[in-house]
Amino acid sequence: MVRRLLLLVVLAFGAVALGACGGGKSSTPPCPPKADTRAAVNGAVTVCGFDIRFDVKTITTTAGTLTVTFINKGDIQHTFTVEKTDLDLVVGGGSSKTGSVALQKGTYIFKCTVSGHEAAGMKGTIEVS
DSSP: OHHHHHHHHHHHHHHHHHHHHOOSGGGSOOOOOOEEEEEOBTTEEEEEEETTEESEEEEEEOSEEEEEEEEEOSSSOEEEEETTSSOEEEEOTTOEEEEEEEEOSEEEEEEOOSTTTTTTTOEEEEEEO
């Protein structure tokens, strides 16, 4: 009886320990709620990519430096690339990366440059006021 109880306790602790180790994707930061439009806060925005989609279509911000954290929740590599700038975050599955870009007033296109992803809809706009 004591051996069974001891075995159950050991198994329970083992299950908790294994659960704490976690898998690959749980190590990335959490994503904000999906939205058609997301406003940058204090010059920063977080965008999540999944297999062939971003979680936002339009980002709004003011002119100046925009810091983007791109979290790839998918299994394959994606990019967060802003056209006509040098911001090109290349992120493997289950990883994240942060970069900054100076933006002037106007509209910019962001997209995933992996072959076929932009055509599948992995793109959006940044509206800078």
